[in-house]
Amino acid sequence: MSYQRRVTPNNFGGLAGQSFENAKAVILPVPYEGTVSYGSGTSNGPQAIIQSSRFMEWYDIELDAEIYKKSGIFTLEPMAVSDLQPEDMTVKVEKEYAKLVEANKFVVMIGGEHSISYATDRPLREKYPDLSILQWDAHADLRDSFEGTKFSHGCAMRRFYDNAKRIVQVGIRSFSVDEAEYIKKNNLRGNIFTPTEFNVEKIIERLSPNVYITVDLDGFDPSIVPATGTPEPGGLFWKDFLKLMRAVFAKRNVVGCDVVELAPITGQPSSDFLSALAVYKMIGYKFCQ
Ligand SMILES: [Mn+2]
Numbered sequence: 001m002s003y004q005r006r007v008t009p010n011n012f013g014g015l016a017g018q019s020f021e022n023a024k025a026v027i028l029p030v031p032y033e034g035t036v037s038y039g040s041g042t043s044n045g046p047q048a049i050i051q052s053s054r055f056m057e058w059y060d061i062e063l064d065a066e067i068y069k070k071s072g073i074f075t076l077e078p079m080a081v082s083d084l085q086p087e088d089m090t091v092k093v094e095k096e097y098a099k100l101v102e103a104n105k106f107v108v109m110i111g112g113e114h115s116i117s118y119a120t121d122r123p124l125r126e127k128y129p130d131l132s133i134l135q136w137d138a139h140a141d142l143r144d145s146f147e148g149t150k151f152s153h154g155c156a157m158r159r160f161y162d163n164a165k166r167i168v169q170v171g172i173r174s175f176s177v178d179e180a181e182y183i184k185k186n187n188l189r190g191n192i193f194t195p196t197e198f199n200v201e202k203i204i205e206r207l208s209p210n211v212y213i214t215v216d217l218d219g220f221d222p223s224i225v226p227a228t229g230t231p232e233p234g235g236l237f238w239k240d241f242l243k244l245m246r247a248v249f250a251k252r253n254v255v256g257c258d259v260v261e262l263a264p265i266t267g268q269p270s271s272d273f274l275s276a277l278a279v280y281k282m283i284g285y286k287f288c289q
Pocket of ligand 1: 137138139216218219261
C-alpha cells in the first residue's frame with residue numbers, strides 16, 4: 001500500500017498540524033438527509049469526501065503548489081442535524097455559518113443534500129449585499145415548495161432567488177413544468193446554461209463581484225459521478241468544472257462554496273474522490289492563483 005503516509009489524521013486532506021486559528025479555509029461537514037426524494041445516502045457524503053481526500057496528492061500540477069500550505073485547511077466536526085426538520089436544520093446551520101463568516105474564514109460546506117446550501121445566504125448577504133449565486137447542477141431547484149416544505153433540496157435555488165434575484169445556473173437539464181412557468185415569468189432563462197450552452201465567459205458576465213458557488217455533484221455527467229440520487233445523463237465533465245472554476249475565482253471574489261448531494265456507492269470510490277478534488281481545487285483557485 002503506497003498511501004501509508006496518509007493513514008492519519010482523519011480530516012480533510014489527512015493533514016497534520018492544522019488549527020482553526022491559522023487556517024484560512026475551513027471544511028464544514030453537514031451530513032443532512034432530510035428531504036431527498038429518489039436515491040438516498042447523502043448523509044454519508046461528508047465522511048466519504050473526507051476519507052477520499054486523505055489519498056489526494058497535496059501538490060497540484062496546474063497551480064504548482066501544495067495548496068494546503070498556502071491556505072491551511074481545518075476540518076470542523078460534522079454538524080448534528082440528522083434529526084431536524086429542514087427549516088430547523090437551516091436555522092442551526094445558519095448560526096454556525098455566521099460565526100465562521102465573522103471569523104473571516106473561507107468556508108467549504110460539504111453535504112449532505114442540497115437543502116443545506118441556503119443556510120449560507122443570510123450570513124453572507126449581510127456582509128456582501130450584492131452577492132450572486134453560481135449553481136452547478138442538473139436541476140433548477142426552483143420549486144416554491146416540495147414534499148411539504150419550502151426548505152427542500154428541490155427549493156434551494158428558489159429560496160436564494162427570493163433574496164438574491166441574481167442566480168446563474170449551469171449544467172441544468174431537468175425541471176418541472178411549474179419551474180418552466182416560473183422561469184418564463186421571471187425571465188430567468190438567460191441565466192440558465194444547459195450543458196450544450198456551457199460558455200465560461202457568458203456565465204461569468206452574469207455574476208456580480210461577490211459570488212457564492214454551490215456545486216450539486218449531479219451537474220457532472222453520471223459517467224464520472226454516478227453516486228448521486230438523480231444521475232441525469234448529458235452532464236458536464238471535469239475539464240468543464242476546472243475551466244469554469246478557475247476563471248470565476250480569478251475574475252470574481254468567491255466568498256464561500258459548497259459541494260453537495262454525494263450519495264456514496266460502496267466499492268466505487270471515483271465519485272467520492274472527484275468530490276474531494278473539487279473541494280481541494282476550489283481552495284486552490286482561491287488561495288494559489
Ligand atoms: Mn441536482
